[in-house]
Amino acid sequence: MKIGFIGLGNMGSPMANNLLKAGHELFIFDLVQASVKKLLDQHPGKVRALSAPKEVAAAGLDLIITMLPAAVHVKSVYLGPDGVLANVSTQTALIDSSTIDPQTAREVAAIAAAQGNVMLDAPVSGGTGGAEAGTLTFMVGGDEAEFTRYKNIFNAMGKNIVYCGGSGNGQVAKVANNMLLGISMIGTAEAMSLGVSLGMEPKVLAGIINTSSGRCWSSDTYNPFPGVLENVPASRGYTGGFGSDLMLKDLGLAAEAAKLAKQPIPLGSLAQQIYQTFSLQGNGGLDFSAIINLFRKK
Amino acid sequence: MKIGFIGLGNMGSPMANNLLKAGHELFIFDLVQASVKKLLDQHPGKVRALSAPKEVAAAGLDLIITMLPAAVHVKSVYLGPDGVLANVSTQTALIDSSTIDPQTAREVAAIAAAQGNVMLDAPVSGGTGGAEAGTLTFMVGGDEAEFTRYKNIFNAMGKNIVYCGGSGNGQVAKVANNMLLGISMIGTAEAMSLGVSLGMEPKVLAGIINTSSGRCWSSDTYNPFPGVLENVPASRGYTGGFGSDLMLKDLGLAAEAAKLAKQPIPLGSLAQQIYQTFSLQGNGGLDFSAIINLFRKK
Missing domain, CATH: 3.40.50.720 (NAD(P)-binding Rossmann-like Domain)
Structure with a gap:
């Protein structure tokens, strides 16, 4: 062709x-x-x-x-x-x-x-x-x-x-999926950070979540906690992968689409603000799983 | 014994x-x-x-x-x-x-x-x-x-x-998993509602999410949108299952544990407020996937 x-x-x-x-x-x-x-x-x-x-x-x-x-x-x-x-x-x-x-x-x-x-x-x-x-x-x-x-x-x-x-439904599917992805990633980051700060081993906690009702792609395939999975950005300093600024762009599209549809997206909206904060701090080029750095004790 | x-x-x-x-x-x-x-x-x-x-x-x-x-x-x-x-x-x-x-x-x-x-x-x-x-x-x-x-x-x-x-780690694992579950469920409810209000078929959207990076237990096993899955509370008027007030209790435990650990949980905290709103409106006895009713056009 x-x-x-x-x-x-x-x-x-x-x-x-x-x-x-x-x-x-x-x-x-x-x-x-x-x-x-x-x-x-x-x-x-x-x-x-x-x-x-x-x-x-x-x-x-x-x-x-x-x-x-x-x-x-x-x-x-x-x-x-x-x-x-x-x-x-x-x-x-x-x-x-x-x-x-x-x-x-x-x-x-x-x-x-x-x-x-x-x-x-x-x-x-x-x-x-x-x-x-x-x-x-x-x-x-x-x-x-x-x-x-x-x-x-x-x-x-x-x-x-x-x-x-x-027409347009390709964009709708992407925006809906990626909004849920952004929410799940921050949720996983919060849950892993909370569990570890309360005394759990990260791998043990991830193992429990991944066989329980908290299971999600962000936890079982792309876990943001360093050392839980190999070959993910979390285990190589959050390089490569899907940039935080690209996630921020998609959350912005979700917010725009939601506004037009008068559709409440409270978690989607907060997720956008959290990635906005992360980007403002100069982290937009890091993989989006690096968002856990906002929540982790060093 | x-x-x-x-x-x-x-x-x-x-x-x-x-x-x-x-x-x-x-x-x-x-x-x-x-x-x-x-x-x-x-x-x-x-x-x-x-x-x-x-x-x-x-x-x-x-x-x-x-x-x-x-x-x-x-x-x-x-x-x-x-x-x-x-x-x-x-x-x-x-x-x-x-x-x-x-x-x-x-x-x-x-x-x-x-x-x-x-x-x-x-x-x-x-x-x-x-x-x-x-x-x-x-x-x-x-x-x-x-x-x-x-x-x-x-x-x-x-x-x-x-x-x-x-000691205590059983409770930590449960609180971390269930906080992520509450966040994922609200996130799934927002994503499904947004996609459908923008013109997608609920089953098509769920199918895409479930083979993409938004995949989670709340979407692929317990989808809150009526008619997407059989044999889940969403397909029987949100009866049975895991009550919204029990989810609210677990989110309250997460908030308490996070406070003691000085651990930020912005999405976990908003999820708690959303279930609190839902409970205040008299829905505490419905399955926790009924939270989608806050976000769906009727």
């Missing part, structure tokens, strides 16, 4: 790389020239660099994938006279893999649909490691037949491809 | 019943005569009713088990001139299965140890259903050799018997 790819950051670059490995031809754009050059050098003859989103839109491609930092960039790339939508033919399908608020995802998809373009929202989880290994989870919203049509494309970049329902 | 059993409430009665079925001889006390009579009638010749804790203490038994509502009752039964400790021989071991704060558990156990009595703290989880079926989880704190010596006794009443470390 001839695929446009806009947004070659830490996630977009390895995703584009996996599409190229699967034999697709890519037409790429990014503001950062070094990212563009790297991909051109890695796959000579298979990649063409274009100079603006509207050029990607006008190139007569089968599909355009976007992977952008936030809703403001998605709006800027898709909307307006120089945007993708104003310059694309109805033969080109659109997939936005950025993590943004469901409301914006639905607004952009509605404009695309009104002019006859297929558009899917397909945010991912799995981090840069998953993007490189091609093991991302894609949460996809939009028309189910179109989801099925592009499943091969998702499979070239990911492992777990989930249809979430109508 | 000759076993004293003090406290024949909703949990104590079926636990005593299982000890009798296992062939032990029981010496029982409860303030509620109907509870005493019921057990006498069910097991003629195997049960003797005594008229006060001090009589149970003075009966020359191998073991006394207590199952009481709160720390105030534990202190009243064990301490003072008419209490168990003042009237028991050092040949009688003591097991308190009440759920109380770790501090009180350690104080009472220290007094017992000082006069030469073995004492274990052994709070349970699994509710009245687990007590009846003999499938309770026991979280046991105290001397490990004594834990091993009485493992058969625990096995007569439960299925999962976990040694948690020194």
Whole structure:
């Protein structure tokens, strides 16, 4: 397939790389020239660099994938006279893999649909490691037949491809899951810290929680207490993994979506404030399980 | 074995019943005569009713088990001139299965140890259903050799018997696990409500969460959204299960323990206030997953 790819950051670059490995031809754009050059050098003859989103839109491609930092960039790339939508033919399908608020995802998809373009929202989880290994989870919203049509494309970049329902529902699933993840991680951090400060061995306590009703991914797969699990950020100084500032971004999206829906999220809201505190203290680059450092006696 | 059993409430009665079925001889006390009579009638010749804790203490038994509502009752039964400790021989071991704060558990156990009595703290989880079926989880704190010596006794009443470390650690494990459980349940309720109010099918959303990083016992085993799982309180009007007021009690114990340890528990503390709100509104008797009713559009 001839695929446009806009947004070659830490996630977009390895995703584009996996599409190229699967034999697709890519037409790429990014503001950062070094990212563009790297991909051109890695796959000579298979990649063409274009100079603006509207050029990607006008190139007569089968599909355009976007992977952008936030809703403001998605709006800027898709909307307006120089945007993708104003310059694309109805033969080109659109997939936005950025993590943004469901409301914006639905607004952009509605404009695309009104002019006859297929558009899917397909945010991912799995981090840069998953993007490189091609093991991302894609949460996809939009028309189910179109989801099925592009499943091969998702499979070239990911492992777990989930249809979430109508337009915007990929973003809804991600925001709901990640809000619960942020809450569970802080809850696990509090419970582990409380138990240890009251005299329990961390591994014994984790073992009990993991076979009891407190069991959660944050405890049994990604425990924030150092030394409980091997090969998790907690056991290598909270490097790598999923950054605290990315969790803060997702909690902000949850808060925004909840506000629009008049949906109370007291724990989600406090979780956002706790990650905000952690970020303000200069810890935004640490893995999100480092939040336990707010609660642990040293 | 000759076993004293003090406290024949909703949990104590079926636990005593299982000890009798296992062939032990029981010496029982409860303030509620109907509870005493019921057990006498069910097991003629195997049960003797005594008229006060001090009589149970003075009966020359191998073991006394207590199952009481709160720390105030534990202190009243064990301490003072008419209490168990003042009237028991050092040949009688003591097991308190009440759920109380770790501090009180350690104080009472220290007094017992000082006069030469073995004492274990052994709070349970699994509710009245687990007590009846003999499938309770026991979280046991105290001397490990004594834990091993009485493992058969625990096995007569439960299925999962976990040694948690020194005196009081059974209570610590329970309080830490149940605080995380309360946080996870509210977090799941918020995430499910948010996702559904933004347009997702509850079962689809739960399926995504349960295979993603938001996965937790409250979502995959006890989902609070009606219709997602069968055979959980959410699918029968939040009857049965684990009462909201019992969760509130455990969150109160966590708050108390955290205060003594100067341990910050921001989400645990807010979870306590949320269950307090729910209880104040008259919902304390509903299963604790009914907390989702605070967050759901009807």
